Amino acid sequence: MKQIKESDSYSINLACGHEIPIVSAACEEPTDITEKILSDVKERMPVVEGYLKGRKVSVLRDSGCSGVIVRKDLISNDQLTGVDQLCVLIDGTVRKIPEAIVAVDTPFFTGSLKALCMKRPVYDLIIGNVPGVRGPENPDPKLSVKEVPSEQCEPHNVEETASVEIGTSVESRDEPEVAADQMIPSDDVGDDSDIGGAVETRAQKQKRNENLKPLKTANVPMDDVTPEQLRQAQKEDSTLKNCFKHVGNPRPLKGKEGISEFILRNDILYRKVSGNDKPSDQLVVPEKFKIK
Structure with a gap:
């Protein structure tokens, strides 16, 4: 299995406070799934x-x-x-580009x-x-x-990305609690050859750091985690059950950081945050990858 790599597009926020852009039209090795998404x-x-x-x-x-x-x-x-910027690709990999x-x-x-x-x-x-x-x-x-x-316009052996839609009506209930160090910006992941999809500019990072406390880093380096390992760990994490329950909720939730909703991209759980200066997608990190 491929390792998660670094990339850029909307953005994903990691639990450690980093933010990675999402790229809707790029992937390292085309598969049936990525080809279908590309066609769409x-x-x-x-x-x-x-x-x-x-x-x-x-x-x-x-x-x-x-x-x-x-x-x-x-x-x-x-x-x-x-x-070099980090970004997330459609196949779930993160890259530094x-x-x-x-x-x-x-x-x-x-x-x-x-x-x-x-x-x-x-x-x-x-x-x-x-x-x-x-x-x-x-x-x-x-x-x-x-x-x-x-x-x-056929792909030159593509690096793909998925699109994300932002809901318009807001759920009045509070969102499920997720520890700050379980949210990772999509731009904190790996090397051009081993990461996959979000990017954060220096200005964005500086602005974010002004408002965020330093976060713990993961027990296991994210560039050593494959998409499949991440999917499995998220599903097995009891602390994320409420988050999964809110996937597909047509009404986004109110949270401390603004309006948010939980979404699945390539079967990986993310939290999408809007209503602030810069919309972002945050990768939800399982407990086993957090520092103890």
């Missing part, structure tokens, strides 16, 4: 032509991603920032962006929910929106 992504989200440094590229507007992904071989070394500054010209966004450089993203450029971006159904009419035929 292609049906729901527009893929158009755009330009990166004057070069024509395929562009996916991913409403389930909190950042920007670019194919690594389109980036030159002088565009790299020297920062190099960051670059890119200038793009697309129907959804024109200007400079920070982007994560992946070797095999589904498309050349994936634009998530970043400030100033247009919605998937609202491209700039002044720019040519040429749909890219699906046969020309």
